[in-house]
Amino acid sequence: MFEVLISLLPSVLLEGLILGFVYAMIALGYTMVYGVLELINFAHSEIFMSGAVAGAETFILLKGTIANPYLLLLVAIIIGGAVAAFVSVSVERLAYRPLRKRGTTNRLVPLITAIGASFFLQDLVRLIEGLWNNAFYRRYPTFDAFERTYNLPVWLGDIVIILSLFTFFFAIVYLIYWVGVRLARAKQKRPTRNTLYALSGLSILFTVLFSLKYREVLTTDMGLSIQMKSLLVIVVSLAMLFGLNWLVNKTKLGVAIRAVAQDAQTASLMGINPDVIISRTFLIGGFLGGVAGVLFGLLYTLVHPYVGFIPGIKAFTAAVLGGIGNITGAAVGGLVLGMLEMLGGTYLTFLTNGAMGTEYKDILAFVILILILLFRPQGILGQQVGEKV
Amino acid sequence: MSQNTDVILDVEKVTKTFGGLVAVNDVSMQIRRGEIFAVIGPNGAGKTTFFNLITGIYKPDRGSIRFDGEDITGKDPAWIAARGMARTFQNIRLFGAMTALENVMVARHVHTKTSYADALLHTPRYHREEKKALERSMELLEYMQLGHRAQELAKNLPYGEQRRLEIARALALEPRLLLLDEPAAGMNPQETEELQEQIVKVRDDLGITIVLIEHDMKLVMSISERIAVLDYGKKLLEGTPKEVQNDPRVIEAYLGRGAVEGAQ
Numbered sequence: 111m112f113e114v115l116i117s118l119l120p121s122v123l124l125e126g127l128i129l130g131f132v133y134a135m136i137a138l139g140y141t142m143v144y145g146v147l148e149l150i151n152f153a154h155s156e157i158f159m160s161g162a163v164a165g166a167e168t169f170i171l172l173k174g175t176i177a178n179p180y181l182l183l184l185v186a187i188i189i190g191g192a193v194a195a196f197v198s199v200s201v202e203r204l205a206y207r208p209l210r211k212r213g214t215t216n217r218l219v220p221l222i223t224a225i226g227a228s229f230f231l232q233d234l235v236r237l238i239e240g241l242w243n244n245a246f247y248r249r250y251p252t253f254d255a256f257e258r259t260y261n262l263p264v265w266l267g268d269i270v271i272i273l274s275l276f277t278f279f280f281a282i283v284y285l286i287y288w289v290g291v292r293l294a295r296a297k298q299k300r301p302t303r304n305t306l307y308a309l310s311g312l313s314i315l316f317t318v319l320f321s322l323k324y325r326e327v328l329t330t331d332m333g334l335s336i337q338m339k340s341l342l343v344i345v346v347s348l349a350m351l352f353g354l355n356w357l358v359n360k361t362k363l364g365v366a367i368r369a370v371a372q373d374a375q376t377a378s379l380m381g382i383n384p385d386v387i388i389s390r391t392f393l394i395g396g397f398l399g400g401v402a403g404v405l406f407g408l409l410y411t412l413v414h415p416y417v418g419f420i421p422g423i424k425a426f427t428a429a430v431l432g433g434i435g436n437i438t439g440a441a442v443g444g445l446v447l448g449m450l451e452m453l454g455g456t457y458l459t460f461l462t463n464g465a466m467g468t469e470y471k472d473i474l475a476f477v478i479l480i481l482i483l484l485f486r487p488q489g490i491l492g493q494q495v496g497e498k499v
Numbered sequence: 500m501s502q503n504t505d506v507i508l509d510v511e512k513v514t515k516t517f518g519g520l521v522a523v524n525d526v527s528m529q530i531r532r533g534e535i536f537a538v539i540g541p542n543g544a545g546k547t548t549f550f551n552l553i554t555g556i557y558k559p560d561r562g563s564i565r566f567d568g569e570d571i572t573g574k575d576p577a578w579i580a581a582r583g584m585a586r587t588f589q590n591i592r593l594f595g596a597m598t599a600l601e602n603v604m605v606a607r608h609v610h611t612k613t614s615y616a617d618a619l620l621h622t623p624r625y626h627r628e629e630k631k632a633l634e635r636s637m638e639l640l641e642y643m644q645l646g647h648r649a650q651e652l653a654k655n656l657p658y659g660e661q662r663r664l665e666i667a668r669a670l671a672l673e674p675r676l677l678l679l680d681e682p683a684a685g686m687n688p689q690e691t692e693e694l695q696e697q698i699v700k701v702r703d704d705l706g707i708t709i710v711l712i713e714h715d716m717k718l719v720m721s722i723s724e725r726i727a728v729l730d731y732g733k734k735l736l737e738g739t740p741k742e743v744q745n746d747p748r749v750i751e752a753y754l755g756r757g758a759v760e761g762a763q
Contacts, residue, residue, distance in 0.1 A: 361629075362604070362607075362608055362611050362629070362632065365597070365601055365604050365605055365608070366605065366608050368594065368596070368597060368601075369594050369597070369605040372594045372595070372596060372597070373592060373594065375556065375576070376588070376592045376594070377594075377605065378575070378576040378577040378580070379554055379556070379576050379577075379580050379585075379586055380580060380585075380605050380606040380608065380668065380671075380672060381577055381580035381581040381606065381608060381609035381672055382577055382605065382608050382609070383575065383577040383578075384577070
C-alpha cells in the first residue's frame with residue numbers, strides 16, 4: 111500500500127496544482143472585493159458560473175465556425191471573462207452601491223444582499239438557458255488537441271516526491287515546534303530565522319534518511335503525464351495571476367485600488383472617486399472569475415446554473431486560508447487548498463480501507479476552513495488587521 | 500455676493516449640525532488668492548468640521564461654498580479635489596502600506612491621462628504618462644526633502660517626515676488651494692520652524708493659497724496674513740495677526756469668561 115501511496119504522489123499533486131490554479135483565480139475575486147469594501151461577495155460564485163456558462167455557449171456556437179481549438183478557447187475565455195465582468199459590475203452597481211449610498215453601516219445587510227444576488231443570478235441564468243436551449247445543463251465540447259496526454263520526464267516525478275517529502279516532514283517538525291512553544295508558554299511565539307533554519311535542516315535530514323531507506327519504493331515511478339487542457343489551465347492562470355500582480359503593483363489603477371482599500375475617504379480627497387475604483391475592482395475580479403469558469407468548464411466539461419456554489423465556497427476558503435484581502439495570499443491559499451483536497455480525496459480511501467471515499471474531499475476543504483478560522487483567522491499571509499490588498 | 504476674482508474661496512453662511520450639536524454655525528469667510536490664512540480657536544470650536552465642509556466630506560445644512568467662482572456646495576470630495584483643492588490631516592492619514600513615492604503617485608492619479616487600454620497595451624502614451632507622473636512625484640519628494648525616503652513604506656517614516664509627506668502628497672494634486680489641518684501638531688520647535696519656512700516657500704514658489712488650522716500661536720502669528728477665530732462653531736472675528744492678538748474676545752474664548760478682567 112505504501113508503494114501505491116508514494117507512486118501516486120506526483121500525479122496527485124499535479125492534479126491538485128491544476129485545481130488549485132482554478133481556485134486561486136476565483137479566490138482573487140473574493141479577496142479584491144474584500145480589500146476595497148470589506149464585503150464577502152457571495153455572489154462571486156455565480157459570477158464564476160456565468161463565465162463558465164457563457165464559455166460553454168461560445169464553444170457550442172462557434173465550434174463549427176472556428177476550426178482552431180486554441181483560437182476558440184481564446185475567444186471563449188474573452189467572452190466568458192467579459193460576461194462575468196459585466197455581471198460582477200452590475201451586481202455592484204444595482205445591489206451594493208445603493209446600500210452604500212444609503213449609508214448602511216450594518217455589515218450583515220450587504221452580506222445578505224450578496225447571498226440574495228447569488229440566488230437571483232442562479233435562477234436568472236437558468237431562465238435564460240431554459241428559454242434559449244430548453245435545457246440548462248451545458249457540456250463543453252471535447253477536442254482531441256486538448257485531450258492529448260504528454261508524458262513528463264521521470265526525474266520531474268522524483269523531484270516532486272522529494273519536495274513533497276520535505277514539505278511533509280517540515281510540516282510535522284513545525285507543528286511539533288508550534289505545539290511545544292505553546293505548551294512552554296514562551297514569549298517569543300514567532301520562530302526566529304535561526305529556528306527556521308534548524309527546522310529546515312532537520313526536515314532535510316529526515317528526507318534524506320527516508321529516501322535512502324525506501325529507495326526502491328521511491329523510484330517505482332508510474333510516470334507523470336499531463337493533458338493539454340490541464341497545461342492550458344496552468345498557463346492561462348499563471349498569465350492572469352502575473353498580470354494582476356503587475357496591474358495592482360505597477361499601474362496607476364493599481365495604486366488607486368490600494369489607496370481606496372486602505373482609506374477610501376483619504377483617497378477621495380486626493381481626487382480619486384472611490385465608486386469608480388470599486389467598480390473597476392469588481393470588473394477585474396469578475397473577469398478573473400469568468401476566465402476561471404471557462405477553465406473549469408474545460409477541465410470538468412459539465413456546467414449548469416448551480417455549478418458555482420462548491421467551487422465558489424472553496425475559493426472563499428482558499429482566500430481565507432491565504433489571508434483575505436491579500437492578493438498573493440489568495441493565490442497561495444488556492445494552490446494549497448487544491449493540493450490538500452486532491453491528497454485527501456485520493457488517500458482517504460487508502461487510509462480508511464475504503465470506508466471514506468473521494469466524496470469526502472469536500473468535507474476536507476471545510477474542515478480546513480474551520481481550523482483556519484479557529485487557529486489562524488488572519489490566514490497564512492495575513493498579518494495585522496487593517497492592512498489590506 | 501462678491502464675484503471678486505481675488506477671492507479663491509467664498510464660504511457664505513455655512514451651517515452644519517450633528518443631531519442637536521451645531522458644529523459650524525452661520526460661518527462666512529472669504530479667502531483671497533495667494534494669501535496664508537489661519538483658522539484658530541479652542542478645541543471643539545468646529546475648525547476641522549469647517550475643513551470637512553469645504554472639502555466635501557460633509558454637506559452643509561445651509562449656506563454655500565464657492566471655489567474659484569464655481570459652486571462646490573454638496574459636491575463629492577473627489578470632484579472637489581480634482582478641481583484643485585488639497586488637504587492634510589490633523590491625525591496623519593497616509594497610506595501606510597505604500598511607499599512614500601506611491602503615496603504621492605496616488606494624488607497624481609487625476610493628472611495622469613491613461614486609459615485602461617493604454618495600460619493593457621503598453622502604448623507609448625502610457626509609458627510617457629507613467630514616466631511623467633513618476634518624475635513629478637520624485638520632484639515633489641525632493642522639494643519636501645524626502646527624496647531619500649522614496650522607496651520606504653510611509654508607516655516606517657519618522658513623525659516629522661510623515662507630516663512633510665502629507666504635504667508632498669497634497670501638492671501632487673497641483674492644488675490652487677491647500678488646507679493644512681494642524682501641520683505642526685506634535686513637532687518640536689526646531690521642526691516647527693522648518694515647517695514654517697516650508698509653508699511660506701510653498702506659497703511663494705507655487706503660488707498656492709494656504710488655509711491652515713493651527714494651535715501653535717507663534718507659527719500662526721508669524722506666517723499668516725489674516726486670521727479667523729472660531730468658537731463654539733461661530734466666527735468670533737477675523738483680522739490681521741495684530742488685531743486678533745489684541746482682541747479680548749480671543750483671550751476669552753481660549754481661557755474662559757472673566758479671564759481678561761482677572762488679568763487686569
